[in-house]
Amino acid sequence: MANEIFVIKERCTGCGSCVKVCPVNCISMADRNEPNVRWKKLAVIDANKCVFCNACVLDCDKLFDKTKAKVPNPEFFHAIVMKKEESAAVNIDQTQYKGVWCYAEQRHGKIVPTIYELLTVGGQMAKDLNEELCAVLIGHNVTQYAQDIIDHGADKVYVLDHPSFEHFVDEAYAQAMTDLIKQEKPNKLLMPASIIGRSFSSRVAIMANTGITADATEFAIDPKTRMMHATRPSFGGNLMATILCERHRPEMATVRPMSFPRTPKVAGRQGKVINVAVDPSKWNIRTKFVEYKPETNEQVDITGAEKVVAGGRGLGKPEGFKLIEDLASTLGAAVAASRPTVDAGWIPYRHQVGLTGRTVRPKLYIACGISGQIQHLAGMSSAETIVAINKDPDAPLMKLATLSVEGDLYELIPLIIKEIQKAKN
Ligand SMILES: Cc1cc2nc3c(=O)[nH]c(=O)nc-3n(C[C@H](O)[C@H](O)[C@H](O)COP(=O)(O)OP(=O)(O)OC[C@H]3O[C@@H](n4cnc5c(N)ncnc54)[C@H](O)[C@@H]3O)c2cc1C
Known part of the structure; x- marks a missing residue:
């Protein structure tokens, strides 16, 4: 069933309140053009523009409650009805999803140290859940970094080492990551909120049919539900919002770089390296890498500066x-x-x-x-x-x-x- 939204003509008073609360301006007031009607206007919703946020439904219901308090008038308001599609993921068996994954970003074949920050956050979660801490490394000629990631705390590293990953193309990276998610079913997936991480994590979330909390700065695991509580600044930093992904797996978040300390290196730690077979011929990639032009900036990079x-x-x-x-x-x-x-x-x-x-x-x-x-x-x-x-x-x-x-x-x-x-x- 697709999402549906409609107005019950007989209940709408044409008050226009729903027009004001709609965040995407998809509601307008039309003339009823009918003889002998009490209300001259009628709310009309453009279902193609509607994002099904429920704001208008709640507003109309609230007006009904207010009116009822003053003058009992049950025949009006409650005029907007929304029917939301039940997601396919609602019925997923969440117990099949195991392990905390961290994406190990590399740029031009060099590992980006943000992975060590992700391993700090992911490591705590893995401990709280008593599950494995894993890393995913995608690139070309990058297998050499797997042991370093294990030395920094990962139990397992999935390595997707292939010439097609030499340059970052978000479609290809997202496809590879999604294929691996579908195969291995991780419970949580953390990615850096870097330009690269932001670009392809959102694609991964859509392709894996799950939700993502962007740019989180605090994390906790609920001991009862085993769910990730990802907190991020909202409303210009005036509020901290904790976001849950209740019905979809893996629970995903991007982690703001420099928000957590890096895990220390313990040389020679034991862990598994899994070389994942890659077959790009199965993918429908519409973008291709053309050229890389480095920024000519001689000043010191602020994020790594002491x-x-x-x-x-x-x-x-x-x-x-x-x-x-x-x-x-x-x-x-x-x-x-x-x-x-x-x-x-x-x-x-x-x-x-x-x-x-x-x-x-x-x-x-x-x-x-x-x-x-x-x-x-x-x-x-x-x-x-x-x-x-x-x-x-x-x-x-x-x-x-x-x-x-x-x-x-x-x-x-x-x-x-x-x-x-x-x-x-
Ligand atoms: C959604 C959102 C996101 C934002 N993101 C960011 C962000 O990422 N980064 C950011 O910085 N801001 C951000 N802001 C803006 C933020 O709210 C502030 O407006 C901003 O940080 C103020 O910058 P400022 O301190 O340089 O300027 P001001 O607040 O104007 O402060 C200037 C200071 O300089 C002092 N001063 C003036 N002259 C002198 C002088 N000659 N010698 C010594 N001191 C002097 C004044 O006493 C004053 O304290 C964001 C705002 C919103 C709403």
């Missing part, structure tokens, strides 16, 4: 980043930024730290002219030492910082640079 100097709106002008770069180069640090400076075009997006930017975990984070709103803190609050330079002693970051320096950054930063240079000589 020291980061960040500039905010307090710089007042794009040229202010020259001062941030001077301090960064004196310290051998990477340059980061708050979102308003990126939005204003003062510095490229790759430097943005925060909820909609990157997460960093440096040993030292120097924030210059950054107030410290929650969305910025989401990307840097786990830095070991935070230094805030700000004119306003009451700015949130001045309160959070390990060391708060009150004053004008244009006066303070040149003095700090001088002192560092003196100390170096």
Whole structure:
């Protein structure tokens, strides 16, 4: 049965309330054009646009309850009826799904260390569930990394090593991952919320007919239901939402890089390496790799940097980043930024730290002219030492910082640079 939604004409008062609550603007009010009718308008729903979110149904039911409280009027409202398709996955046997899987991302044949963060989260889950911790490695000439992943905690590594995976093509990677999921039936699947992870995890979720929590920063296993509780910032970081995937398997999530520590390496750990046969001829891949153009960026990458100097709106002008770069180069640090400076075009997006930017975990984070709103803190609050330079002693970051320096950054930063240079000589 396909999803259905319709309006019971006799119950609709044409009040228009449902039009306001519809998030996709698929409801309109039409004239009834009928003689002797009490209500002149009628709600009309475009079922092709409807996302079946239930908002209009709940709204109409709520109006019914309100009306009933004042004037009993049971013949109106409750006018929208929605019938949702029962998912094929509802009846899956969840007990068949075992193991916590982590996707080991590689770029240009080199393993990305985010896998060690995923193994931390996945390892705890595997322990709580008493199930195996597995990793999936897809690429070309990557088998050499399997033992390293075992050394970092995996019990088993599925290796899909094939020339067709030399360059990342999300269709091919997603197809390979989905085939393996269907064959092996993992219970949970964690992927990095990197550009690559985000791109193909959503495809995998659709192809494997399951749900995914994107960009999660906290995880827990419910001991009763054995379900994964994946928590992520929502509404601009003002709320933390815990998302469950009750009826589909595997439960999937992407994990925000730098949100968890890395598992330590124990050289020579025992584990299984499973070489998975790959047959791309079965797949219908519509995209092909054409060319890779690396970014010409000589500055240090912020996500891996041990020291980061960040500039905010307090710089007042794009040229202010020259001062941030001077301090960064004196310290051998990477340059980061708050979102308003990126939005204003003062510095490229790759430097943005925060909820909609990157997460960093440096040993030292120097924030210059950054107030410290929650969305910025989401990307840097786990830095070991935070230094805030700000004119306003009451700015949130001045309160959070390990060391708060009150004053004008244009006066303070040149003095700090001088002192560092003196100390170096
Ligand atoms: C959905 C959503 C996502 C967001 N994502 C991000 C994100 O990823 N990253 C992010 O950073 N923000 C993000 N934001 C924006 C965030 O809410 C803040 O607006 C932003 O972080 C503020 O940046 P700021 O601290 O540079 O600017 P402001 O809040 O304007 O702070 C400027 C600071 O500079 C100080 N100052 C001014 N002049 C000087 C001076 N001469 N010397 C010293 N100090 C001075 C001021 O006292 C002030 O504290 C997001 C917002 C939303 C709604």
